Amino acid sequence: MEPLLSVHGLSVSYGRFQALHEISLAVGRGEVVAIIGANGAGKSSLLNAIMGQAGRVSGAIRFAGRDIAALPTPAIVAAGIALVPEGRRLFPSLTVEENLAIGWDLGRRGGLRVAEIYAMFPVLLARRHQRAGQLSGGEQQMAALGRALLADPRLLLCDELSLGLAPRIVDRIYALMPEIRRRGITVVLVEQDISRSLAVCDRFYCLLEGRVVLSGRPAETDRDSIMQHYFGA
Amino acid sequence: MAAAIADQAIQGVLLGGLYCMFALGLSLTVGVLRFVNIAHGDLIVLLSFLTLAVCTGLGIHPLLSLVLVVPLSCALFYALQRLLLQRVTGQNPLLVLLITFGIAIIIQNGLLQGFGADTRKLPGGALETATWQVAPGLYVGILPLLTLLTAIVMVWLLDLLLYRSRLGARIRAASDDVAAANLIGLPTPRIFAAAMAVVGATAAVAACFMGLQMNFDPASGPSRLLIAFEAVVLGGLGSLWGTLAGGIVLGVAQSIGGEFDAAWQAIAGHAAFLLIFLLRPQGFFPKY
Amino acid sequence: MLRSQSPRVVAGRAVLVAGMLMLAVAPWVFGLGTISVLTEFLTMLVLALMWNLLAGYADVVTVGQHAFVGIGAYAFYGFAALAQIRPPAAILLAGLVALALALPAMAIVFRLRAMYLAIGTWVVAELFMLVAGKLSAFGGGSGVSLPLPVLRALGARPAERFIVVYWLALVLAATAFFSTWLLLRSRVGIGLMAMRDNEEGAGAVGVDLVRARMLCFLWTAPFLGLAGAIATLQKLRISPAASFSIIDYTVFVIFNVVIGGVGSLEGPVLGTILFFVLREYLSDFGTWHLMLLGALSIAVILIEPRGLWGLIRRRLARDLVPVSHHGSRL
Numbered sequence: 001m002e003p004l005l006s007v008h009g010l011s012v013s014y015g016r017f018q019a020l021h022e023i024s025l026a027v028g029r030g031e032v033v034a035i036i037g038a039n040g041a042g043k044s045s046l047l048n049a050i051m052g053q054a055g056r057v058s059g060a061i062r063f064a065g066r067d068i069a070a071l072p073t074p075a076i077v078a079a080g081i082a083l084v085p086e087g088r089r090l091f092p093s094l095t096v097e098e099n100l101a102i103g104w105d106l107g108r109r110g111g112l113r114v115a116e117i118y119a120m121f122p123v124l125l126a127r128r129h130q131r132a133g134q135l136s137g138g139e140q141q142m143a144a145l146g147r148a149l150l151a152d153p154r155l156l157l158c159d160e161l162s163l164g165l166a167p168r169i170v171d172r173i174y175a176l177m178p179e180i181r182r183r184g185i186t187v188v189l190v191e192q193d194i195s196r197s198l199a200v201c202d203r204f205y206c207l208l209e210g211r212v213v214l215s216g217r218p219a220e221t222d223r224d225s226i227m228q229h230y231f232g233a
Numbered sequence: 234m235a236a237a238i239a240d241q242a243i244q245g246v247l248l249g250g251l252y253c254m255f256a257l258g259l260s261l262t263v264g265v266l267r268f269v270n271i272a273h274g275d276l277i278v279l280l281s282f283l284t285l286a287v288c289t290g291l292g293i294h295p296l297l298s299l300v301l302v303v304p305l306s307c308a309l310f311y312a313l314q315r316l317l318l319q320r321v322t323g324q325n326p327l328l329v330l331l332i333t334f335g336i337a338i339i340i341q342n343g344l345l346q347g348f349g350a351d352t353r354k355l356p357g358g359a360l361e362t363a364t365w366q367v368a369p370g371l372y373v374g375i376l377p378l379l380t381l382l383t384a385i386v387m388v389w390l391l392d393l394l395l396y397r398s399r400l401g402a403r404i405r406a407a408s409d410d411v412a413a414a415n416l417i418g419l420p421t422p423r424i425f426a427a428a429m430a431v432v433g434a435t436a437a438v439a440a441c442f443m444g445l446q447m448n449f450d451p452a453s454g455p456s457r458l459l460i461a462f463e464a465v466v467l468g469g470l471g472s473l474w475g476t477l478a479g480g481i482v483l484g485v486a487q488s489i490g491g492e493f494d495a496a497w498q499a500i501a502g503h504a505a506f507l508l509i510f511l512l513r514p515q516g517f518f519p520k521y
Numbered sequence: 522m523l524r525s526q527s528p529r530v531v532a533g534r535a536v537l538v539a540g541m542l543m544l545a546v547a548p549w550v551f552g553l554g555t556i557s558v559l560t561e562f563l564t565m566l567v568l569a570l571m572w573n574l575l576a577g578y579a580d581v582v583t584v585g586q587h588a589f590v591g592i593g594a595y596a597f598y599g600f601a602a603l604a605q606i607r608p609p610a611a612i613l614l615a616g617l618v619a620l621a622l623a624l625p626a627m628a629i630v631f632r633l634r635a636m637y638l639a640i641g642t643w644v645v646a647e648l649f650m651l652v653a654g655k656l657s658a659f660g661g662g663s664g665v666s667l668p669l670p671v672l673r674a675l676g677a678r679p680a681e682r683f684i685v686v687y688w689l690a691l692v693l694a695a696t697a698f699f700s701t702w703l704l705l706r707s708r709v710g711i712g713l714m715a716m717r718d719n720e721e722g723a724g725a726v727g728v729d730l731v732r733a734r735m736l737c738f739l740w741t742a743p744f745l746g747l748a749g750a751i752a753t754l755q756k757l758r759i760s761p762a763a764s765f766s767i768i769d770y771t772v773f774v775i776f777n778v779v780i781g782g783v784g785s786l787e788g789p790v791l792g793t794i795l796f797f798v799l800r801e802y803l804s805d806f807g808t809w810h811l812m813l814l815g816a817l818s819i820a821v822i823l824i825e826p827r828g829l830w831g832l833i834r835r836r837l838a839r840d841l842v843p844v845s846h847h848g849s850r851l
Binding site: 048051053072073074076077078082083085089090091092093094098099101102103105106147148151 | 399402403405406409410412413414415416417418419420
């Protein structure tokens with residue numbers, strides 16, 4: 001069976017800087033796949049390219065049987081891919097509820113409802129009429145995850161969920177992964193926090209300077225080998 | 234003397250309604266699209282000429298012609314943003330400014346070429362002269378009153394549109410963080426163009442009421458722009474109700490200055506603006 | 522760095538030097554008609570250099586540059602005609618008045634950010650113009666002609682005066698060009714260019730950017746005022762509409778610099794030359810002339826924001842007038 005997402009020979013460059021060099025990877029239906037790598041390895045460029053927001057892109061990106069490399073972002077989201085951007089990127093002057101509504105609005109209009117997001121994150125219910133800019137980092141991350149889930153994605157891309165958050169908060173957010181899987185949503189996790197992402201993923205790809213240098217299943221791969229490839233030693 | 238000043242103040246408040254109309258579109262442009270449209274006044278004058286052409290061509294009242302002119306104006310502003318201004322948004326904002334500067338000069342001279350330098354007025358019929366006696370000796374023109382009321386309704390509608398509608402939320406989202414909006418799939422070029430179409434609707438209404446109350450000619454645009462800009466800054470950048478307040482302050486200042494002569498009317502408006510701006514640079518109701 | 526220069530750059534610099542020599546010997550070569558056009562050219566060049574300094578380097582787009590031209594014109598009239606000070610001194614004093622009035626203007630408009638500042642300068646200019654129209658000693662709303670004694674002080678016959686005014690304009694333009702060049706090569710200029718190019722080192726250059734921008738704003742005022750005084754000597758009268766003409770002293774100037782190329786010293790020169798060439802052929806077409814310039818400037822911004830000079834620059838190894846050490850970057 002064809003994987004849900006397959007990337008083949010993908011290169012991305014911004015001006016003279018080439019962020020990705022002909023990388024290939026595949027994500028199967030229902031999998032949780034982690035993309036790990038140091039700062040500047042090209043992880044965010046990969047996600048941005050899938051979303052149709054990278055610089056110059058060459059290569060193929062196939063999702064659910066169709067080539068999406070040339071599609072505009074709204075069409076990609078409508079096809080069933082949603083992103084939780086690095087740094088949350090909520091719209092600060094909009095209320096929590098408005099931020100969530102935008103997610104619903106852009107997506108496939110099915111699956112989760114706003115009420116279910118509030119059930120997952122009760123703190124958001126209490127703050128739904130506050131401006132997103134006034135939320136704490138953890139609350140913003142919950143709202144950003146909620147916004148992406150409301151688009152009813154088949155594939156959820158998470159960019160650095162744990163960045164800048166207290167471990168306790170990160171635990172609560174990661175505790176939702178089983179629930180997300182149960183709903184049949186495929187997940188690609190980009191993380192610098194290796195142990196966190198290896199703990200929840202089925203498979204991983206390790207990027208170094210824009211290339212895939214290692215891939216496999218966490219249980220079958222030796223930690224030292226991962227660390228060596230991570231730092232390029 | 235006191236009665237005369239009170240009368241001038243009332244006329245000024247009513248005039249402020251017209252100035253608020255000029256300024257509403259600019260307030261949206263500044264607050265949401267984050268650029269200053271130097272051609273704003275000239276576009277309003279262009280629409281006044283268009284209204285004049287529609288009125289005389291079809292033999293209908295200017296207010297009725299809005300049915301036709303508003304959609305045309307929306308389309309014009311939408312296309313302007315989508316085809317021209319969008320191409321430089323996201324780059325240095327000064328490029329947008331310079332492009333609108335070029336548009337302003339093209340409109341002024343295009344109108345001069347097409348319509349000549351004569352001053353014009355829209356044919357308002359009985360509405361132009363109708364008055365209402367508020368108190369013994371105090372008369373208020375029906376048209377200025379209608380203008381102020383329309384301006385208030387426009388502010389209220391725009392406020393609803395921006396803060397209570399789906400399009401409004403999208404517009405504010407794109408305005409907050411374009412890059413994030415693009416990343417999660419908002420079609421920002423279309424959203425900005427839609428916002429500009431809303432600006433076009435306000436400009437068409439402003440053009441109609443301006444043409445009914447004041448003379449206009451191809452060179453009237455810049456003074457309209459300056460008044461609109463002053464109202465926007467006085468009100469607080471991006472605040473719609475503030476723009477109404479700013480327009481009224483300018484209207485009152487001009488009206489009192491106008492007791493002397495036309496030049497003092499303009500001087501009083503600009504001087505009041507500069508003075509208040511020095512004392513309160515963030516405006517009456519700052520949003521940001 | 523290579524010492525050898527590309528032949529194109531050498532040729533370009535030769536053209537530049539030839540142009541300067543031509544201006545220096547013009548009174549002996551050309552007739553009075555040409556001298557008059559050249560005087561106007563030099564005045565416009567000063568305005569273009571000043572707008573370019575602000576928009577191209579200091580990130581200050583002004584739409585109110587005509588304010589200081591008009592102030593210079595009125596101040597010159599005041600000193601020369603009313604106070605009867607000798608014209609050369611009156612011209613210099615006019616520059617000083619422009620500088621003095623630039624201080625309060627700056628205090629107001631610099632409270633506005635980037636784009637809003639543009640319209641702010643326009644409001645200030647409008648106010649100055651309206652006030653000028655209220656000065657009855659200066660002819661009120663309709664203006665007044667320069668009295669004959671003022672003109673006689675420059676030369677007995679009109680032909681002599683033409684030449685004297687030409688020399689004044691040439692000295693002003695040369696001073697504006699070379700001093701602005703030196704300013705851009707100074708630490709202030711380097712800091713501004715680092716800011717413009719969005720380099721992280723902008724702060725590291727150690728230049729206070731706010732003060733650098735203010736310096737540039739104040740820098741332009743006396744030059745604009747002097748240009749206004751010289752323009753008055755050519756037009757022989759002052760009036761609010763003509764002395765504070767936004768079309769002549771701001772609109773044309775912006776178009777010239779945008780078309781020629783913002784952010785270089787060659788751009789304003791090129792744009793102003795092109796303006797006078799176009800004017801020769803198009804001035805009969807009034808409105809079409811302005812519409813064409815407007816369309817041309819929009820097209821230039823869309824195609825190459827650095828203007829015609831930006832297009833030429835792609836084919837050259839370096840600037841003809843190197844203003845920064847980044848000159849050889851591309």
